[in-house]
Amino acid sequence: MSSSNSPAEPAGAVDVDRALMAALARDGRASYTELAEMVGLSVSAVHQRVRRLEQRGLITGYRATLDARQLGLSLTAFVSITPSDTQTDDAPSLLAHLDAIEECHAVAGVESYILKVRVASPDALEVLLKDIRATAKVTTRTTVVLSTSYEARPPI
């Protein structure tokens, strides 16, 4: 009836934990008092549950989200890269030092990796792309983001 991996747990436990995670994903500074009211448990019960979620690695951390545009990083792009030097295929580690790269995924398809990058200007993008190609021995295909409707919506 349920897809829980812990059949011994009380019926609503999973739902309570999901509610806590969803609430914290939207407001990482919600107080235990608020969370307790939300789920109808005592403050210490909520505290225990959240600590357990952190220890089990379901909650991996807490982040302040910053406005990239106001930080002067108004240009976002996706860069797909393909190795040109067939010897080396460790682009992620070669590129890790570039702060402009926010994400790096290995992907299936004609290209090997997709990067999400954030820079100040087209000029800065050009410099970054040259740096990427030279550092990782890759060819690049870049898709510039014009506007973002939503970003970083919580998975639950």
Added chain:
Amino acid sequence: MSSSNSPAEPAGAVDVDRALMAALARDGRASYTELAEMVGLSVSAVHQRVRRLEQRGLITGYRATLDARQLGLSLTAFVSITPSDTQTDDAPSLLAHLDAIEECHAVAGVESYILKVRVASPDALEVLLKDIRATAKVTTRTTVVLSTSYEARPPI
């Protein structure tokens, strides 16, 4: 010498604010006491600065980050979409209700939008893609993520 937009500010102010933002981007629950020690100011000075960063919209919020895999969402993909019905071009709002879509960007290039989606399985991806195509009247091109080297690195 500096690219600050507030020429009247003391020399190091921008750097202090950047340090605070960087610290909070990495640990959104860092206490003002910790932050104060880090930047060498008093707790209340730090408190003022962080409040101002929030009010100015440089810090847009705080989020708990969740382990999508442990939540059963182990398949990530990028979906590029192209309108097939040339009348309607409001895919973002038509698709906003789909929780599996984590990001939605309008992009330059042969396609119109790029979505980042997160689902439980290939089956779920197939269902989602059919839903996207039917809802937004678009064609889709999907790139499946095999592994993620890094994700959500702070911009500073």
Added chain:
DNA sequence: TGTGAAAAATGGGGCGC
């Protein structure tokens, strides 16, 4: 696990400089 209460730390606001 959950509850309740008590101790420790932090948050939030005002005042002088």
Added chain:
DNA sequence: GCGCCCCATTTTTCACA
């Protein structure tokens, strides 16, 4: 804009059920 004091709130831990 910074530093310090005060008090409400929150976090954290404990014994008990």
